[in-house]
Amino acid sequence: MITAATFYGRAEDIAVGSSGYHLSPLSPRFLYATPDATGYIITLPDASVLPLIPGGPVFFIWNAHASHTIRVNDYDGGTVAWVSALKKGRFYLTDTSTQAGTWKAHVA
Numbered sequence: 001m002i003t004a005a006t007f008y009g010r011a012e013d014i015a016v017g018s019s020g021y022h023l024s025p026l027s028p029r030f031l032y033a034t035p036d037a038t039g040y041i042i043t044l045p046d047a048s049v050l051p052l053i054p055g056g057p058v059f060f061i062w063n064a065h066a067s068h069t070i071r072v073n074d075y076d077g078g079t080v081a082w083v084s085a086l087k088k089g090r091f092y093l094t095d096t097s098t099q100a101g102t103w104k105a106h107v108a
Contacts, residue, residue, distance in 0.1 A: 016040045016070060023059065025049055031061045033083075035068040046075045047093055047101020058092045074100040081105035 011030035014021055020041040021033070033042065042061060050057045063070050063083040070083045072091060080103045083089040087107055095102035 016042060027059075029059055031059065032064055033061055033070055034064050035070050038068045039071060040068070041071045041073050043073045043077075044075060044080065044091060044101075044103060046099045047096045047103070048099050050093055050096055050101070052093065052096045056092055058090060061089045061091070063087055063089075072105070074103055076100035081107050083107050 011032070012028040014031050014033050016033050016035040017040065018037070020043060022043045023031075023045045025045050027045065031042070044059065061070065061072060061083055063085055065085050067085050069085060072080045072083060072089060074080055076099060078100055080091060081089055084107070089105055089107040091103050091105050093101050094104055
């Protein structure tokens with residue numbers, strides 16, 4: 001289990017290609033994503049090793065591409081949400097009892 005202090009912070013520009021992008025517990029919380037095709041996947045980290053605290057853990061994903069959509073999956077490959085072109089998604093964890101966890105998503 002990592003501590004809440006270790007978990008929070010940082011931002012990063014990421015390129016999402018055909019191999020996808022896998023987040024870890026130490027990944028930046030704010031991601032500016034530029035997919036090179038629609039349907040590429042960002043996978044959320046293993047929920048079972050994240051601290052469950054009020055209001056988090058949270059990831060923010062901004063899809064900066066003008067026409068491509070990103071799929072965001074849980075650790076086990078289940079779709080949590082789609083982030084359309086030029087939209088932003090907020091993903092927060094509400095249950096850590098499995099690796100997939102339960103993630104709530106708000107995309108706008």
